[in-house]
Amino acid sequence: xxxxxxxxxxxxxxxxxxxxxxxxxxxxxxxxxxxxxxxxxxxxxxxxxxxxxxxxxxxxxxxxxxxxxxxxxxxxxxxxxxxxxxxxxxxxxxxxxxxxxxxxxxxxxxxxxxxxxxxxxxxxxxxxxxxxxxxxxxxxxxxxxxxxxxxxxxxxxxxxxxxxxxxxxxxxxxxxxxxxxxxxxxxxxxxxxxxxxxxxxxxxxxxxxxxxxxxxxxxxxxxxxxxxxxxxxxxxxxxxxxxxxxxxxxxxxxxxxxxxxxxxxxxxxxxxxxxxxxxxxxxxxxxxxxxxxxxxxxxxxxxxxxxxxxxxxxxxxxxxxxxxxxxxxxxxxxxxxxxxxxxxxxxxxxxxxxxxxxxxxxxxxxxxxxxxxxxxxxxxxxxxxxxxxxxxxxxxxxxxxxxxxxxxxxxxxxxxxxxxxxxxxxxxxxxxxxxxxxxxxxxxxxxxxxxxxxxxxxxxxxxxxxxxxxxxxxxxxxxxxxxxxxxxxxxxxxxxxxxxxxxxxxxxxxxxxxxxxxxxxxxxxxxxxxxxxxxxxxxxxxxxxxxxxxxxxxxxxxxxxxxxxxxxxxxxxxxxxxxxxxxxxxxxxxxxxxxxxxxx
Amino acid sequence: xxxxxxxxxxxxxxxxxxxxxxxxxxxxxxxxxxxxxxxxxxxxxxxxxxxxxxxxxxxxxxxxxxxxxxxxxxxxxxxxxxxxxxxxxxxxxxxxxxxxxxxxxxxxxxxxxxxxxxxxx
Numbered sequence: 001x002x003x004x005x006x007x008x009x010x011x012x013x014x015x016x017x018x019x020x021x022x023x024x025x026x027x028x029x030x031x032x033x034x035x036x037x038x039x040x041x042x043x044x045x046x047x048x049x050x051x052x053x054x055x056x057x058x059x060x061x062x063x064x065x066x067x068x069x070x071x072x073x074x075x076x077x078x079x080x081x082x083x084x085x086x087x088x089x090x091x092x093x094x095x096x097x098x099x100x101x102x103x104x105x106x107x108x109x110x111x112x113x114x115x116x117x118x119x120x121x122x123x124x125x126x127x128x129x130x131x132x133x134x135x136x137x138x139x140x141x142x143x144x145x146x147x148x149x150x151x152x153x154x155x156x157x158x159x160x161x162x163x164x165x166x167x168x169x170x171x172x173x174x175x176x177x178x179x180x181x182x183x184x185x186x187x188x189x190x191x192x193x194x195x196x197x198x199x200x201x202x203x204x205x206x207x208x209x210x211x212x213x214x215x216x217x218x219x220x221x222x223x224x225x226x227x228x229x230x231x232x233x234x235x236x237x238x239x240x241x242x243x244x245x246x247x248x249x250x251x252x253x254x255x256x257x258x259x260x261x262x263x264x265x266x267x268x269x270x271x272x273x274x275x276x277x278x279x280x281x282x283x284x285x286x287x288x289x290x291x292x293x294x295x296x297x298x299x300x301x302x303x304x305x306x307x308x309x310x311x312x313x314x315x316x317x318x319x320x321x322x323x324x325x326x327x328x329x330x331x332x333x334x335x336x337x338x339x340x341x342x343x344x345x346x347x348x349x350x351x352x353x354x355x356x357x358x359x360x361x362x363x364x365x366x367x368x369x370x371x372x373x374x375x376x377x378x379x380x381x382x383x384x385x386x387x388x389x390x391x392x393x394x395x396x397x398x399x400x401x402x403x404x405x406x407x408x409x410x411x412x413x414x415x416x417x418x419x420x421x422x423x424x425x426x427x428x429x430x431x432x433x434x435x436x437x438x439x440x441x442x443x444x445x446x447x448x449x450x451x452x453x454x455x456x457x458x459x460x461x462x463x464x465x466x467x468x469x470x471x472x473x474x475x476x477x478x479x480x481x482x483x484x485x486x487x488x489x490x491x492x493x494x495x496x497x498x499x500x501x502x503x504x505x506x507x508x509x510x511x512x513x514x515x516x517x518x519x520x521x522x523x524x525x526x527x528x529x530x531x532x533x534x535x536x537x538x539x540x541x542x543x544x545x546x547x548x549x550x551x552x553x554x555x556x557x558x559x560x561x562x563x564x565x566x567x568x569x570x571x572x573x574x575x576x577x578x579x580x581x582x583x584x585x586x587x588x589x590x591x592x593x594x595x596x597x598x599x600x
Numbered sequence: 601x602x603x604x605x606x607x608x609x610x611x612x613x614x615x616x617x618x619x620x621x622x623x624x625x626x627x628x629x630x631x632x633x634x635x636x637x638x639x640x641x642x643x644x645x646x647x648x649x650x651x652x653x654x655x656x657x658x659x660x661x662x663x664x665x666x667x668x669x670x671x672x673x674x675x676x677x678x679x680x681x682x683x684x685x686x687x688x689x690x691x692x693x694x695x696x697x698x699x700x701x702x703x704x705x706x707x708x709x710x711x712x713x714x715x716x717x718x719x720x721x
Contacts, residue, residue, distance in 0.1 A: 006620065007662045008620070008663075009621060011621070063621045064621075064662070064663055066623050086633060087633045087664060087666055088631070088632075088633045088665040088666055089665070107623075109623055134610070137614055138611060139618060143604070143607060143608065147604065150604045151604075267602070267603055267607075268602050268603055
């Protein structure tokens with residue numbers, strides 16, 4: 001860290017989301033502009049990890065004022081430097097506008113999206129330079145590990161984690177302290193800890209963001225876990241599709257080693273810990289712990305039956321403790337603030353917070369961290385800013401391909417492990433997809449099953465064959481060839497697959513189908529019995545559009561957008577749609593100024 | 601690094617810089633940097649403020665603002681202590697800065713002869 005004090009810090013988000021919307025060029029332009037105005041020695045540019053609000057990227061925050069600029073382009077840089085950094089005038093057009101009120105919000109902390117969150121795992125993400133270990137230390141980093149190694153016994157650490165009520169954030173929700181206890185109780189000369197960063201759920205990116213935005217926190221969490229169970233070696237299993245996370249983690253490990261925070265005799269305690277990175281090739285099943293360990297050992301990534309559990313016989317046959325990235329990122333907080341402080345957050349059986357990747361038909365998409373027990377409604381409407389104009393909420397999908405869809409009546413459901421399970425879905429790794437009336441629930445179920453089916457490793461029959469058969473039935477239903485009894489067959493297959501599959505992939509794969517049948521059975525029935533897709537998504541079931549001759553004013557706007565030239569007519573007289581050519585894409589409907597077009 | 605104490609020392613050393621990003625209540629020094637201010641020498645005033653803050657290792661927030669309409673009294677700065685009224689000093693010379701910082705920001709006594717306005721927020 002430079003010794004001179006800067007008057008202002010400009011934080012440029014260089015998480016993967018903002019980089020893909022141009023943050024790197026933005027930063028270069030900013031550097032040039034500052035040099036040009038002779039401000040380089042007064043203003044510090046800091047690259048940070050993800051702020052969670054990727055949709056509004058690239059994001060730039062100017063301190064000490066804390067002004068939040070979004071969707072900043074290279075062309076805006078000169079104005080920000082001239083107006084804000086030189087003259088102290090906020091560039092209003094780059095401020096965030098609340099979707100509901102259109103109000104401009106200058107300060108980071110006042111935006112609804114952030115105001116209603118409580119950040120523990122993501123506390124430093126977007127606040128510090130993830131490649132600068134000194135910034136992590138400046139915010140109290142590694143003090144939890146120091147405290148543990150200097151002043152606590154391993155059992156005291158485990159008791160503290162048990163008391164916090166922390167449960168696995170990767171999806172299972174198993175009590176973390178108990179998991180550590182099992183691994184500690186296993187007698188062995190060699191033990192391992194593994195960080196599971198094989199984040200595979202489509203749309204979920206919290207683990208990536210934590211690794212990119214605050215890698216030292218995960219390393220610190222692993223260090224504490226290793227000390228607690230008595231391991232001296234660890235692996236971070238991260239997918240190769242996360243190059244930025246890997247680069248930053250490599251840098252973080254290197255820096256920690258230089259500072260003596262990894263390696264031999266850490267904090268002069270006699271405790272040694274060596275950390276490796278293992279890059280995964282992106283198979284979904286490798287997020288399952290036994291498959292993950294097989295992959296680290298260089299074998300094909302396939303699960304094995306448990307028991308023996310990893311805590312007894314894990315990596316290379318030695319007792320192993322596996323935790324998810326987000327779980328580990330909570331550990332330093334629990335040690336520094338105390339387990340009682342942690343368990344005050346959230347609900348009785350699900351303490352702490354959970355990070356969700358909020359996506360779908362919603363105004364503010366991004367990463368949000370909320371206390372457990374927050375209702376779906378609060379997340380969707382208060383943080384997420386509600387659905388697009390005029391759209392009605394239909395369902396929310398949680399837990400990714402292993403989870404399920406919940407209808408409107410569950411909007412007041414508090415989000416915690418057990419309530420979600422009771423409602424037929426699960427926490428999973430924290431995907432949350434909001435759907436409106438334009439989403440076909442059968443198609444959604446098909447999408448997720450298609451994913452799990454192609455990711456099935458093929459080792460056990462129920463998952464390999466069963467998901468394939470279920471997918472075939474769903475494909476038939478969505479293409480208009482559904483039969484009586486299909487729904488019952490799907491249910492029967494689903495229950496069998498759930499109860500007989502070898503690992504979590506198969507045991508949860510039918511969830512999207514079963515939950516949509518449970519809550520949206522009428523949509524399945526409409527597909528099968530009425531040859532109708534109520535949402536108009538399944539093209540082969542959609543009937544052609546028609547123009548109401550009486551209402552048509554003959555403007556011809558519809559004909560211009562038709563991709564298959566099915567619409568013809570003379571200007572100022574009624575147009576017609578050729579039902580044989582129409583593919584029911586619906587492109588014409590919103591174009592009509594007098595609402596004369598509807599689906600026949 | 602060999603001990604927890606050493607780590608805590610490092611933290612103390614590093615945290616001043618990162619406090620820039622802390623949004624809690626702190627003393628603010630606001631420099632008028634509109635075109636009028638810049639023409640009257642506000643850049644030098646700003647630099648003097650920063651040097652003084654740096655030299656004394658102070659925990660204050662230094663920001664800029666645009667023209668506030670009193671162009672003939674530029675360059676000017678505002679000093680706002682937490683919970684106190686905001687004092688505007690005008691017609692400043694670089695040499696006034698150390699006095700304002702020592703008397704007002706550190707000791708809490710307003711430098712009466714340089715004050716041009718007071719606002720209670």
